[in-house]
Amino acid sequence: MALNSAVTPDGGEIGRAQALQAQAAKIPTSVHMNPVLLKPSSDTGAQVILQGHSIGNLNAMDYHTYKPKAAKAVFDSFQILSQQYQSILVEGAGSPAEVNLRQGDIANMGFAEAVDCPVILIADIDKGGVFAHIVGTLACLSESERNRIKGFVINRFRGDIALLQGGLDWLETETGKPVLGVLPYLHGLHLDAEDAIASENAKSKTSQATFKVIAPLLPHISNHTDLDPLICHPHIDFQWVKHLEPIPPSDLVILPGSKSVGFDLNWLKSQGWETYLQKHLRYNGKLIGICGGLQMLGQHILDPLKMESEDCQITGLNLMPYSTEFKADKQLIQRTGTLNLSNPSPVVGYEIHQGITDFKHLTPAIHWTTGEQDGAISEDNQILVSYCHGLFDHPNALKSLLAWSGLNQTVYFDIEQQRETQLNRLADTLEAHLDWQKLNPILGITE
Template structure:
């Protein structure tokens, strides 16, 4: 099938962004294109309508293409839970934890899933946009590769190579990457894209001419540095405050933080000063503390304590502050977390912060569900009527008296807890702040007197359109269109 692959010289070169932008450009040109990433390593994920889990970037790319996300758009998702191991998600569902060396032996099975999913997408969609992972020049990972050239060679598709000039050494990145490929792989690279350029393009022209003459391959475009581009991150944690609002919100940057995209509506809110507090940073005073999801709750709990967060949260509550815990953050607020099956490492139990009367036991079967519902917070009318939607991705089952006062109702079923003093709000629901009315209600509950609404879904659409406009203006779209549709 007509397929085009984007590979990068490094991680964070702009592969995900370029694929999302091209999906939107092709959609605007009337093409039905599906995104595909054979193998992804990320802790930001999404739940698909077919009840599976994929990387968040592929869900965004599906939105850019105007189609529903599917587990087959990201058949292998690796979710790191230690420095050497990860939970392996195969076609949307966990097959357990594997250490890095064990996964290397597992690759033939992963490859079978990759090409099964690719075939399914090819049967359903006329065009496929593929995103690589990391760099194709990682020599130690080339054997059995399914993420970059190993896929491209077997699928027999052309490749665009993207490099980030903002990192420095862009010509060395491109030429060096090309030099480390085999002859057939070099021939597969049909052109280069340079990303995040700042300055006068005339000063770069000599380098572009040299690159084309030296490699015999065209530069398909130079993309400008897009200040203030806000799209869901594949994995990297974004910078701190976008706005200098007066309402202070902080969250610990946990070592295994997951789905930090939950907090994008707060990071972009004009009235909010949102900050991640990193390792060894002092914990500032705040109006609202957020406890994020975690892929290794026990480890991250120990890290929280080592950084002084337990005392800081207790002091915050004594002064009347509010706390919201989402998924793993909710589990941390309880008395204990039990992992008898070793879901997140060796079988163990961990003492929680003890702020909510609940305990959690991790189970082998992961909950993967898109949800709609209402907040459990009572407005003036005395009726739970603030709508929200989101998704659940968790292995934990929580029990305890605190759950008698739910934080939300999902399809009429209670979830989470609100403390008796009204200072703690905890739920398993990711995407809690994506619904504009729920975001406004929660900010006002936390102490912001008159909170503005912000529709993060509208922001995503605006940013995708802005990105597509930029690609149309700065890339040779005729050449790229021909690479995807060689018979057009």
């Protein structure tokens, strides 16, 4: 369940975290790595993505009825991957001890039982009560499920491991299962988030971070990883503006993507963003809208099929002269092209949206290599909008967009290079702190 997603080479949609795991393993992404993706549209409903493509919106109870069909897709995908790879690491969703969801489970112990795979229980000590979490989880499982758990990994430990040793010894005696490793807390680790906004800053603020960038933390924000290059950039002071927080002065405002554009648009208006943006532009501030943010900046959002809500038409922020209509078919496209700025630069990314926008006579923001165009730039050159997720990922595109926004002579910052550095840091930590003599037999490695 996540609102951060990516597009596979064959035009399917999977969770962003699963795409990152494929990158870490240096293999192509596939819809079979995330056969069921739930994209919440409300507290009780979600869009269901089955093997890369939407089958529609379901509420929680309807999804449980649909689970047998979802299970078939999960097991089919598992068989396809089993034929392609020697080993498969299966990530559970949530907790294996969710007894209220155990019947028909396809995301935790139910799947493990069905395919007969060993299980490693990973517990986050940073939350506190780690031994109670582990023992309590085991107590909620059936006997066969408990037997399936081969050991424990304790994650995000701070301090002297010697002070933890007594607890580790007790845990192994109490459960009869080994501790396979204790992983240290990695300060400043920044990798593509599965969904939640990280509470810890990706970088420490320095005297270099003088360019202020803000973005509203929308209730249904999606693909907020688009902003990671800005969050991590050493010259940028980035801030998410949360519910009821004062909106600070800024050089650049980003309106990010949304899974529920109409709801989040009304939320923006209730928080005072409409007035703020008008003043921001009046004083020559810059504004970028991505995907859902693009749609909000227009005159109207039309939803004749009632795909998002019962409102067939919603008035936008009216800062750009276009309207958007939601269509039944979702656009899922990987993209490469060139930014249409005074300093043209390559741009890479992907589109995930059901809204179709007629930009009319406006100057396009991007020229795709396919000959198509994307987005628009306002006549006064203060607003840029695009459907491209990953708009800031290419270092040259990032530099050009920041120069357009008013930040010149920035460092060459490559988010992809940083991502690889962080993945290697995490891999080195796992290699150093896991007990591979105990772990290799569980993984079927006999050397």
